[in-house]
Amino acid sequence: MNLLTHIGRSVLIAGAVVSLLSGCGGGSSHSADSATGSGNPLNGFWQAVGYGKIAWIDNTHITFYDYTQASCLVNERLDDVDEEDFERFFDLGSDGILALIEDGTPTFHAPSLRFQPIAGLPELCKTPSVQAGEAGYQQDWFSDYEIFWQTFSDYYLSFELKGVDWYSVRQQALTNLQDSMTQAAFLDVLYQSVQPLKDGHIAITSSDGQEVSFENKPSFISTLVQEAITQYNIAQPLSDADIETINTYVGEQLELSAEIITSYAESEVKSAANGNINWFKQGNIGYLEISGMQDFAAGDEFPASELAAIEQAMQTVLSDMSDTAGLIVDIRSNVGGNDYASMKLFSYFIQNEQLMFSKQARLGASKTALKEVRVLPANVTYHQPIVLLTSNTTASAAEVFTVGMRALPNVTLIGESTQGEFSDALEKRLPSGIVFTLSNEFYYTPEGEWLEHQGVAVDIEVPYLDRAQRQAEEDLGIETAYALLTGQL
Structure with missing residues (x-):
């Protein structure tokens, strides 16, 4: 996600002109050598140490720079940003730190990118790299x-x-x-x-x-791809026909997996939040699948809309589950999304304020200040025994949800250890127009563990719908969870 995706969309919706420029020219009238305007209280230069980001705010203009020890270039420029957008996406604390609220709303968000005021642009950023599409660019x-x-x-x-x-x-x-x-x-x-x-x-x-x-561990999809390659003796390089064969096989297996899961339903299978939240009952045990940590509000990526969609869905889910003796929460296919979504979902399973996770960024040979993330319980919560199903596919924001849930006394983890990809993806670009992301943050469990690359271990190991299970049309994860919650294990 671009650093200011939501601001950009907000400005577009308001009918203003947004210029997402990749260079220091591009038609903007302000320059780094000119005096910064005095109309906006946030005017000036701000640096996010540990992230290689500099923000230059000049009234309604924002320019973001990416810098290293040896380079600087413009990542993004936004023009005609109005007062409402500044209030929605920035928070100037009493400590003089400017927080960019890109992962949630002003009242409910994950730790934000934090900018410290600086006197001016570093020398390298006064003459940033010329980029593709600008006058004078030469490919190098x-x-x-x-x-x-x-x-x-x-x-x-x-x-x-x-x-x-x-x-x-x-x-x-x-x-x-x-x-x-x-x-x-x-x-x-x-x-x-x-x-x-x-x-x-x-x-x-x-x-x-x-x-x-790339992947740290083979995901469910990559496992299915390898199954297809083996079954049909497909060799590199892949032809168009090979790709079609693989895609057909993967699609069939995903459909079969979904059918196997819903075969355990003894009630109506319900769905909400743009298909990301699905649930049913098996006897007096509930089943809840959370298939992603984003796109809960169809056609609207604004955090407020996402949070509202989660709240509406979860209140319905917990109303339906009010008479159950236990709940299976399945995030085995959840590859992540937004931390604020994980935080919101977590709030429906706690009784008191909980430390969910903490994080900090690399800062040379040290780290930035540690930020703790504490979550308050929602108005309606679930307190019965819970089994959380995870797999090697469970990643990113879904792992953040996992470490929070794992710390609760009524939760047992069954399945496979998670992917081990906690850090947010820090976006950068090259003069040629190539964009790339990297991990720069340390996430810690409530117990202070750093599980990057390793992933979150489970209490009971059960493979996630491996080929033998699919051929037998059974889900040993659900069956093991059900046995545990009904006292048969």
Whole structure:
């Protein structure tokens, strides 16, 4: 997600003109050398240490810069941002820190990007890199790679955790770079550099929008893909027919998996929140699937709308589950989304204020200040025994939900350990127009554990709908959870 996706959408909806520019020119009338206007109390220069971000606010204009020790370029510019948007997305604390509320609403949000005031732009940002589409731009793959490598060097959370020598990676990449290479060939050099990190929050998107990302552990989808390749003896490179065969197989298996799960229903199967929340009863045990941590409000990504959709759905769910003796909460297919959604969902399962998680960013050889995330219970909550089903696919914001739930005394984890991808994805760009993301944050459980790369372990291990289960048309995860909640295990 772009840093100011929601601000940009808000301005567009209001009918104002938004310029998402990639350079310091582009038709804007203000410049870094001019005096900053005095009409907006937030006017000035702000730096988010640990994130390589600088915000320059000049009345209704906001320019965001990405910087490293050796580079600076404009990531995004927004024009005609009105007072309502500033109030909705920024919070100036009594400590003089400016928080960007991009993950929630002013009254309910996850820890925000925090900007400290600085006197002016660093020297490198006064003449930022010329980018594709601007006058004077010249393609330079060596320069692009150095920015890419330095960004990871400055901000990636831990090469030691991943067992990767980042300096050796650079040396290998330089032997493969050529001035005349195509973008596709250059992208392959980037892929080869970060693939050993096995980090699902690393993604690389070409200038034409093609994205490649990575996995720490094989997800359910990648497992199905490998099954198809093995079953149909498919070899590289993949033809169009091979891809169609794989997609057909994966689609059939996903449909079969859904049918197996709903076969346990002894009541109507209900759905809400744009299909992200689904539930039924099996006897006196409830089943609740949360399939994602975003897109709860169809066609509206604003956090307030997302939170409202969650609240409406969960009040209905808990009303239906009021007579159950236990609840199975299934997040095995949940690859994450927004932390504020996880926090909101978590609020329906607690009785008192709870520490859900804490986080901080890498800051050179140290870290930024630790931010604790505490959640208050919702108006209606569920207190009966709960089994939380997780899998290797469970990732990101779904793992944040997992560590909060795991700390509750009435919750047991069954399934597979989670993916191990906690950090938010920090977005950066290169002069050529290539966009990439990386992990720069440390997330901690309520007990203070750091589970990045490792994932959250379960209490009882059960494979997630492996091939044998699908062939037998059974879900051992649901069956084990049901047995535990009914006293048969």
